[in-house]
Amino acid sequence: MFSQYQNKETEAGLDEAGRGALAGPVVAAAVILPPDYYNEHIDDSKVLTAKERTIAREIILKDCLAWSVAEISNTEIDRINVLNATFKAMHKCIEQLKLKPGFLIIDGNRFKHYKNFPFKCVVDGDANYFSIAAASILAKTHRDAMMKKFAEKFPEYGWEKNMGYGTQFHLKQLQKAGVCSLHRFSFKPVMEAKKGNKQTKTLLD
Numbered sequence: 302m303f304s305q306y307q308n309k310e311t312e313a314g315l316d317e318a319g320r321g322a323l324a325g326p327v328v329a330a331a332v333i334l335p336p337d338y339y340n341e342h343i344d345d346s347k348v349l350t351a352k353e354r355t356i357a358r359e360i361i362l363k364d365c366l367a368w369s370v371a372e373i374s375n376t377e378i379d380r381i382n383v384l385n386a387t388f389k390a391m392h393k394c395i396e397q398l399k400l401k402p403g404f405l406i407i408d409g410n411r412f413k414h415y416k417n418f419p420f421k422c423v424v425d426g427d428a429n430y431f432s433i434a435a436a437s438i439l440a441k442t443h444r445d446a447m448m449k450k451f452a453e454k455f456p457e458y459g460w461e462k463n464m465g466y467g468t469q470f471h472l473k474q475l476q477k478a479g480v481c482s483l484h485r486f487s488f489k490p491v492m493e494a495k496k497g498n499k500q501t502k503t504l505l506d
Contacts, residue, residue: 302344302428302429302430302431302434303429303430303431304334304336304337304338304339304430304431304432305336305337305430305432306404306406306421306423306430307404308336309403309404310402310403310404310419311333311366311400311401311402311403311404312333312402312403312404312405312406312432313331313332313333313367313395313398313402313404313405313406313432314331314332314333314334314405314406314407314408314426314430314431314432314433314434314435314436315329315330315331315332315391315394315395315405315406315407315408315433315436316329316330316346316407316408316426316427316433316434316436316437316440317329317330317387317390317391317408317440318330318346318437318440318441318443318444318445319440319444319464319465320383320384320387321466321467322464322465322466322467322485323465323466323467323471323475323484323485323488323490323491324375324448324451324458324460324465324481324483324484324485324491325375325444325447325448325451325460325464325465325483326372326373326374326375326378326444326447327372327373327378327383327386327387327390328370328371328372328373328390328440328441328443328444328447329370329371329387329390329391329393329394329436329440330368330369330370330371330394330435330436330437330438330439330440330443331367331368331369331391331394331395331397331398331402331405331436332361332365332367332368332432332433332435332436332439333365333366333367333368333398333400333402333432334364334365334366334431334432334435335364335365335366338364338431338432339431340357340360340364340431342356342357342360343357343360343361343431343434343435343438344357344428344434345427345428345434345437346427346434346437346438346440346441346442347427347437348428349438351445354438354441354442355442357435357438358438358439358442361435361438361439365435366400367398367399367400368398368435368439369393369394369395369397369398369399370394370439370440370443371390371391371393371394371397372390372443372444372447373386373387373389373390373393375483375484375485377389378485378487379485379486379487382487383485383487384411385413388412388413388415391407391412391415392413392415395415395416395418402418403418403419404418404419404420404421405418405419405420405421406420406421406422406423406426406430406432406433407420407421407422407423407426407433408422408423408425408426408427408433408436408437409422409423409424409426410422410424444464445464448460448461448464448465449461451465451483455481455483455502457474457477457478458471458474458475458478458481459471459474465483467490472490475490475491475494476494476497478502479494479495479497479498479500479501479502480494480495480498480501480502481501481502481503482501482502482503
């Protein structure tokens with residue numbers, strides 16, 4: 302894994318969590334690490350256990366030069382679509398960084414240009430660059446904590462385990478229990494469940 306894509310400018314890595322979920326927000330994170338940074342505990346969040354991500358998160362917050370996390374709600378996702386919501390969350394992260402980067406590296410193959418920041422999209426960037434891997438960990442741990450809190454209000458969907466993704470259990474419960482106000486109504490499985498059960502559970506129920 303590399304510390305930086307380039308070494309002329311201060312570089313921020315960006316990644317997201319929750320883009321493919323059926324419920325909850327999409328969350329993005331941005332991280333600026335010191336030049337030539339290395340830490341064996343930091344890796345793509347998908348290959349780490351929950352415990353390893355928690356340990357890595359504390360290391361990142363201690364070692365990084367700057368970090369930020371931003372959320373875009375499920376209702377905003379339905380309004381502007383999940384790809385644009387992801388870009389919006391990343392733009393918010395860039396704006397919130399206390400140390401302004403001179404260059405951005407983004408996990409994936411698409412990004413919407415923001416202001417005058419030069420950038421590079423990197424497929425599998427979270428497996429190749431420490432700053433993107435760090436961003437993936439911060440985004441994932443932040444979103445997981447949110448979904449576990451939401452699961453306390455809506456326990457029927459098993460979000461404390463599936464984090465809002467379309468697991469077999471979650472899909473079964475959509476048909477059985479109906480939808481709630483934290484679901485993404487523009488996503489097909491939620492749309493289909495909504496047709497069968499017109500009542501929507503809300504946080505006020």
